[in-house]
Every structure is written in structure tokens, then in C-alpha cells.
Amino acid sequence: MKEKAQNNNPYNICTWRPNSECEVCSIAGRLKCHYKLGDLLHFAGIFWTFAVPAFIGMMLGGYGWYILGEVGFMIFFFTLWEIRILCSHCPYYAEEGRVLHCIANYGSPKVWKYHPEPMSVSEKIQLLIGFAVLCGYPFPFLILGGQYVLASLALWGGIIFFWTLRKYTCSQCVNFSCPLNLVPKEVVDEFLKRNSVMRKAWEEKGWEIGGLGS
């Protein structure tokens, strides 16, 4: 099919093309390549399995005001840092406009330009550091406050969050270069064949369609 850019789709990414093209796509159903409210609610819902016991424990332990530190970091991380190192490489981010419409970070402002190339090693390390800070922040306060049961529940909630995320989202996520991504290479190759801007950027970084990757 001849590629033709639309007004809201300057990089001609298939996620933002008319759905009719998807009817003949060999990888249709293998990826979360279109925004769905259910996917967004699922992501937001599983995060609270960690956050609810963590925040309750901080309040009961006398460190309630320190929740503002976690909230402040979340705002900084999801609107400025994470969105640059992770989301700016995502097909969802390629849509025209100043606001992100996707299945996880919906509504964040897009202050960075789209980066069709895969994430660099530095960006992957930064992402893992950011996740560690985000998830690790409440635990010193839970322990100092003697909230061992809620600390255990928060830890269990964090494990459930990442396990569920990996199984049901990372296995189908279109941000293929994320260090948590689990999409098989043959599916990535098929997606890149449908998206020439991404394909060119990925091949310039060493990715080989049909080969072993980069």
C-alpha cells in the first residue's frame, strides 16, 4: 500500500492510519497498536495494587507528608524525564499535537520531539533507575514507621504490578526498544515494514529485518 501522510500523522505511523489497513495486516491482534480505554484503565488499575498500601502505610507510620515527594517525582518523571527517554520513541508519540494519547501515559504534555529510532543504552539505564526510585521511595518510610505488614503488601503489589504489566502489556507493546518489551522479533520486523520512517531510523542503528536484531 502506498504510504500517504495524514494531517495528524506526520511520520505516517500505521497506529494513526485508518483502521481499514489493519484488516489485511498479518500481525493484527498481536499488538496493542491502537488506543483503547480498557488498556489505559487496566494499566492505571494495577498500579494502585502497589500505591494504595504504600501510601496508607506512610500515613499510618507518621510520614504522610512525604507522599508529596513521591507525587512530585511522579509528575517530574511522567511529564518530563520518562516521556523523553521512553515515550518519545513510541509510535503513539508520533501523533501530531501537544498531548500524548496512549494506553498508559495518556494526557501527558509532549514537550519533546518524536524520536523514531530505538532507545539508547543510556536511556534504558535511566528508565530502570527511574522505575527503581519510583517503586523504592516509600519503603524507607514504611520501615521507619514500623509498617511492616503494609510494606509487605506494597512489595507484593509492586511484584503483581510488574508481573501483570510484563504478561499483558509488555508482550504486546509497540515501544519495542523498551528494556521491558517482550514482543517477538518477527512481529517487530513486520511492524517496521509497515512504517518506513521507523524502519530507516532502526536500520541506521543496526537493526536487521529478518536478522538477529541490533
Ligand code: SF4
Ligand atoms: S501493526 Fe499497524 S497495520 Fe497492523 S494492526 Fe497494528 S496499527 Fe494496524
Ligand code: SF4
Ligand atoms: S511507551 Fe507506553 S506510556 Fe509511553 S507513549 Fe508508548 S504506550 Fe504510552
